[in-house]
Amino acid sequence: MWRGGKSYTRAASLKSEDKIMTYAGKHIDSAVVLGYRRIMHHEVLRSFHRKLHRWYDSQGRKDLPWRVTSDSYAVYLSEIMLQQTQVKTVLERYYFQFLKRFPTLSALASAKQDEVLQAWQGLGYYTRALNLHKAAQRCGGILPETVDGLMALPGIGRNTAHAVAAFAFHQPVAVMEANVRRVLSRVFALSKAGEDELWDRAAQLLDKGNPFDYNQAMMDIGATVCTRRAPRCSECPLADICAGKVAPELYPAAKPKKIVNVRRKHIVVFKNSKGQFYAQPRQSRFLNGLYHFAETDAGDPHLIWQGLRYAFSKGKRLGAIRQQYSHFTLEADIWLMAAEHSGRHWHKPGALVHLPVSMAEKKVMVLLGLTKAGTDTARAKMAKTDRKQ
Numbered sequence: 445m446w447r448g449g450k451s452y453t454r455a456a457s458l459k460s461e462d463k464i465m466t467y468a469g470k471h472i473d474s475a476v477v478l479g480y481r482r483i484m485h486h487e488v489l490r491s492f493h494r495k496l497h498r499w500y501d502s503q504g505r506k507d508l509p510w511r512v513t514s515d516s517y518a519v520y521l522s523e524i525m526l527q528q529t530q531v532k533t534v535l536e537r538y539y540f541q542f543l544k545r546f547p548t549l550s551a552l553a554s555a556k557q558d559e560v561l562q563a564w565q566g567l568g569y570y571t572r573a574l575n576l577h578k579a580a581q582r583c584g585g586i587l588p589e590t591v592d593g594l595m596a597l598p599g600i601g602r603n604t605a606h607a608v609a610a611f612a613f614h615q616p617v618a619v620m621e622a623n624v625r626r627v628l629s630r631v632f633a634l635s636k637a638g639e640d641e642l643w644d645r646a647a648q649l650l651d652k653g654n655p656f657d658y659n660q661a662m663m664d665i666g667a668t669v670c671t672r673r674a675p676r677c678s679e680c681p682l683a684d685i686c687a688g689k690v691a692p693e694l695y696p697a698a699k700p701k702k703i704v705n706v707r708r709k710h711i712v713v714f715k716n717s718k719g720q721f722y723a724q725p726r727q728s729r730f731l732n733g734l735y736h737f738a739e740t741d742a743g744d745p746h747l748i749w750q751g752l753r754y755a756f757s758k759g760k761r762l763g764a765i766r767q768q769y770s771h772f773t774l775e776a777d778i779w780l781m782a783a784e785h786s787g788r789h790w791h792k793p794g795a796l797v798h799l800p801v802s803m804a805e806k807k808v809m810v811l812l813g814l815t816k817a818g819t820d821t822a823r824a825k826m827a828k829t830d831r832k833q
């Protein structure tokens with residue numbers, strides 16, 4: 445698979461990367477070329493697989509619940525939860541609870557969307573939950589076993605499809621989550637690899653005879669040995685074939701820092717004379733399906749709602765909240781206003797607190813006095829944020 449053009453092209457292109465070649469005075473060029481040539485040998489690859497499996501047997505995280513189950517739905521669920529959330533959080537607060545509430549794909553398929561969102565509450569990236577629900581409804585209780593079949597379901601991209609195929613159905617395909625990406629970039633000394641190149645490399649290294657253990661081991665090495673800041677090459681079973689170990693900090697090249705975008709808003713909680721609060725489900729890509737209060741940009745002098753104008757001076761300011769999302773920070777002033785609109789989506793306080801909402805709305809409910817902040821830290825953070833406004 446890995447012959448001719450690509451490796452020679454890569455080796456040739458290394459000649460022009462003089463800055464990298466001389467980084468910290470290390471002779472990276474010869475190490476890289478040597479590493480490439482060595483991996484190409486079948487025997488070297490076999491020896492690497494043996495070492496990797498020995499390492500996994502003694503040091504892998506083999507007792508994770510989604511690694512010891514034969515339930516493909518549980519494996520699929522874990523892959524979706526772990527896409528944006530740490531193992532510890534998923535284990536402690538979501539995985540078992542979700543499976544208890546929806547023990548099978550069919551049970552998930554027949555649940556209401558609000559119930560699914562509520563079970564997902566706090567995990568964030570709610571589109572994951574909506575897609576999981578849709579996929580369960582679409583596949584009739586049985587997950588497809590092939591990568592193509594899995595990728596036809598909503599919310600399943602290439603990596604998730606490979607992971608479910610390898611871990612639930614033992615298909616000979618490589619997995620490539622963030623940690624594995626870093627390991628591959630270092631093993632092949634790739635500072636800026638494109639998607640296709642990484643997938644090619646992943647397929648070259650794969651142990652097709654035991655894709656389950658191989659992929660789990662690669663993920664564990666990325667998480668525990670070949671870490672971003674402090675790789676421990678002397679303990680790594682990939683050290684013999686790793687072209688980047690001379691200067692692992694170069695691979696992959698650091699991405700430019702994201703500029704944090706701040707969005708400032710007014711959030712208005714309407715309360716009617718029956719003591720009910722208004723909140724409606726979002727219909728947008730972001731936080732789709734989660735309930736929210738009325739809101740407008742911070743620069744607006746008033747809120748137009750249900751065709752009427754509400755001046756902030758007529759409301760009571762409850763405080764302010766700050767919520768970090770993946771691509772922006774929300775800073776909002778929170779207002780309570782009286783309103784008598786007769787429509788849907790008015791909720792008694794007891795019902796409001798059980799609706800699926802995002803963390804921002806949860807913080808608003810604390811300011812309303814309907815719920816308590818989860819921890820002292822959360823309370824302190826909210827108070828601090830409030831002082832800043």
Ligand code: SF4
Pocket residue numbers: 627630631669670671675676677678680681682683686687688689692
């Ligand atoms: S040898 Fe070092 S750089 Fe290479 S994969 Fe192992 S820990 Fe990472």
